[in-house]
Amino acid sequence: MKILTINPGSTSTKIAVFEDERMVWTGGAHHKTDELHRFATINDQYEYRRRFVLNQLENAGMALDFDAVIARGGLLRPLSGGVYAVNERMKHDLINAVMQHSCNLGGLIADDIAKKCGCPAYIADPVVVDEMQPKARLSGMPQLERKSVFHALNQKAVARKYAGATGRKYEDLNLIVAHLGGGISIGAHRKGRVIDVNNALNGEGPFSPERAGTLPAEELVKMCFSGKYTQKQIVSMIHGKGGLVAHLGSNDMITISAKAEAGEEPYRLVLDAMLYTVAKQIGAMYVALTGKVDAIILTGGIAYSSYCIENIREQIEYLAHVEVIPGENEMGSLAFNALGVLKGTLPLMEY
Numbered sequence: 001m002k003i004l005t006i007n008p009g010s011t012s013t014k015i016a017v018f019e020d021e022r023m024v025w026t027g028g029a030h031h032k033t034d035e036l037h038r039f040a041t042i043n044d045q046y047e048y049r050r051r052f053v054l055n056q057l058e059n060a061g062m063a064l065d066f067d068a069v070i071a072r073g074g075l076l077r078p079l080s081g082g083v084y085a086v087n088e089r090m091k092h093d094l095i096n097a098v099m100q101h102s103c104n105l106g107g108l109i110a111d112d113i114a115k116k117c118g119c120p121a122y123i124a125d126p127v128v129v130d131e132m133q134p135k136a137r138l139s140g141m142p143q144l145e146r147k148s149v150f151h152a153l154n155q156k157a158v159a160r161k162y163a164g165a166t167g168r169k170y171e172d173l174n175l176i177v178a179h180l181g182g183g184i185s186i187g188a189h190r191k192g193r194v195i196d197v198n199n200a201l202n203g204e205g206p207f208s209p210e211r212a213g214t215l216p217a218e219e220l221v222k223m224c225f226s227g228k229y230t231q232k233q234i235v236s237m238i239h240g241k242g243g244l245v246a247h248l249g250s251n252d253m254i255t256i257s258a259k260a261e262a263g264e265e266p267y268r269l270v271l272d273a274m275l276y277t278v279a280k281q282i283g284a285m286y287v288a289l290t291g292k293v294d295a296i297i298l299t300g301g302i303a304y305s306s307y308c309i310e311n312i313r314e315q316i317e318y319l320a321h322v323e324v325i326p327g328e329n330e331m332g333s334l335a336f337n338a339l340g341v342l343k344g345t346l347p348l349m350e351y
């Protein structure tokens, strides 16, 4: 069976083709900050990203004859993990999502290409997978409930991979998984359920290449009412143009980590500050798991940087075993999920 997998991330669009479990082609690219910031909204990126996927497939000589097209899922209502068919209700919710992120385009692009092939379109383990324990949902303001928005697909895939490699079941382990990408999410996985995690999108947790992370609330309120900024500008300072983009004007971690490693300022100070916020969030999830932690897994694109990994390791290695699984296992995981549905070993959920 031939599966097309599509993963629109905040900094990249990744594409891969699988024949059963075997990846036979991979494409995609990192998008420069300016390339995406010329679009006013995420929905405005739809045509650009759709054409990007189709052009890449055409240039690689890939015919549009897939058995299924599956994409990373977007900011839908809170859902259980699993595979969902893209339907009209889902497309409506993706187009009209309150929270904006490029993953909202995944199901829409998958649906368009699947229609050209005459095959089904799916999403799996969307970013809104919600398994939070009740006490983690409350903030200090009853009006503001915490929400589970994170790299569910990759966090679950690497957690299962680690469990398999150590001869155990994901459901028997307590793990902290830190996904270090354009956004950063750090989850406490208790026996196969993510009982707490920072919302990677809305100003919670570490700052990241393009997110502001936790902010001083009252200072932020003053900025909002200063008359100097529109709501859209403030929101984009929280995600899109926050974090390293705000401090250093770039989300290119390869260049930034090389400069930081060479001791160049302000790169060293800003990157070390970001990694300090990562270590602190890992500490918080250690407490969420009451210190009973089998391993801390560092994953995502930034986990390719030895500077970043060693910096974080020094701050947390006394807590538990540290496992590094760089990149993301999202493409393989998407293909595995689509195949499971096509072969009837996984249920297909309706949105």
Ligand SMILES: Nc1ncnc2c1ncn2[C@@H]1O[C@H](COP(=O)(O)OP(=O)(O)O)[C@@H](O)[C@H]1O
Pocket (backbone or CB within 6 Å): 008, 009, 010, 011, 012, 180, 181, 182, 183, 209, 251, 252, 253, 254, 257, 300, 301, 302, 303, 304, 305, 327, 328
């Ligand atoms: N070899 C590398 N060294 C350091 N950072 C890297 C490397 N490769 C990718 N990155 C960084 O990883 C981030 C993207 O991570 P990824 O997990 O692909 O997330 P996203 O889904 O947000 O695109 C970018 O900030 C990119 O600069």
Ligand SMILES: CCCC(=O)OP(=O)(O)O
Pocket (backbone or CB within 6 Å): 008, 009, 010, 011, 101, 103, 127, 149, 150, 151, 181, 182, 183, 184, 200, 201
């Ligand atoms: C919306 C949460 C997932 C996320 O932040 O993904 P990226 O790191 O790809 O932006």
